[in-house]
Amino acid sequence: MDITQGKPGAGVKIALYSVSAAGRSLLKSAVTNQDGRVDAPLLQGEEMQVGQYELVFSAGDYFASQGIDLPTPRFVDRVTLAFGIAHADQNYHVPLVVSPWSYSTYRGS
Known part of the structure; x- marks a missing residue:
């Protein structure tokens, strides 16, 4: 979410x-x-394994493509979310709420 x-x-x-x-x-x-x-889950079926993962969002490139004036270097550029999957039989939705100056995440449903 922008x-x-x-x-x-x-x-x-x-x-x-x-x-x-x-x-x-x-x-x-x-x-x-x-x-x-x-468009589709990044992990599903046998791909879904207990373990440690990282999602890397190219937020800075996104904001630049929106015509937003960004400093050099960008304050928020690539957002890396490190998270664990403890239960491979559950759904893990990892949303990113982001601006050029801050971001937040949570385990969604």
Whole structure:
């Protein structure tokens, strides 16, 4: 959600990584649709595993594409959300509420 303009963040690039002691590994990348969501779950079925993950949102590129005047360097650029999946049989919705100056997240439904 783009709270600067009060609308869904359409066109935000997202990368999903699995994180382990050996490092992080890119699992998927996607771009948000007109509703500010990805078209399909990033993990589903056998892909959904207990573990540590990171979602990286290209928020700075999104705000630049909206014509918003941003400082150099950008205060909020790539937003990395590190989170864990403890129950692979549950739904994990990880929304981002963002502006060029702040962001927040929560486990959605």
